[in-house]
Amino acid sequence: MSRELTWAERAFIRVERSLGEVTHGYFITFDEELIRQHGLMGFFRWARATLRAQNELIAAFGETKFHLLAGFASLWNGCDYCAYGHVLALNLCVFKETGQLFPIDEAEVHELLRLRDHELQATLEARLGASHPELFALVKRQLEVRVAEGPLQSDEDRLILKSIALYEWVNECSITVDAPAPPLGPIAKDRELRARYAAARAEARTSKVAAPAPVSAPSEP
């Protein structure tokens, strides 16, 4: 299935990444795999359809909750790149709104990937249940909808299901690249916010190293 990209495809990627950096504040690195799999026209079709779905979810949930859904849909699929990029974007949104750090650091994505599903849910409840009950309820509902039988109850459930489908589609190619990722959303353009967040997070990590307090450990190495 793997093939070398053509000269024209490589040239397109250089231009597309430059444009992405200027217009969105970031570019994705699995564009190569998308083009390898689907060709240039397929890439455009994928980009248009996924952007439309993302915008629909942002319109329904807001940017912060969208990144929560995108991050944990990708995490469930085992895609560290998208999980990292959306959890980082989620962190930036929360930091912008509240001036506080979100309880889940994007650097923890690799540890979360190792947890069994029930351990992940328990960890999220312990971290978010008290401080961010609305966000915890949404991500818990996403886990429930994933395994739900029969018709879904509400418009919100149908949108949550769309978030799951969207990231099954996105992760099909993003699984070929590894974290770290840039913040995967419009907030990536806010360089000043990114710098302030990075400084605050670095300080929190230093404090955590001084006094580690693991919430949950995986059952296996």
Next chain:
Amino acid sequence: MAANFVLKSSGPELKVDLFGVLTAQAVREVLSAITPKLSGVSACIINTMGVNDCLEEARAELVRLQQAVAARVRRTAWVDDRARFRGVALWVMHLAGDPNAKAVANADQAAKWLASNELREAAAERRTVGA
């Protein structure tokens, strides 16, 4: 700790339980063991719940394993309740070019996938665009 595996045949279904650390050699041994058993099999379940680690060197062998299974078997489900190993499975089936394989979290989801005719990426696209 060496990897180990158990094969269970039940009519048209073959179940492969993997354990321990997946090395390239261990995966080659699995492939050798299942190849003669694929005749008449229409569904394969690869259960990695007992796997502790998957070495980088094993990944290319897992792709060969998936390609060998896909050439003879209609549907495959990889089962694990850890995201990390669902990710390994997705990477393997993507690189193997098998749209009839899917990574799932439990036996119920595996049964549902094996009984369906959906193609993994096409189904995700359809549900994204049309949902």
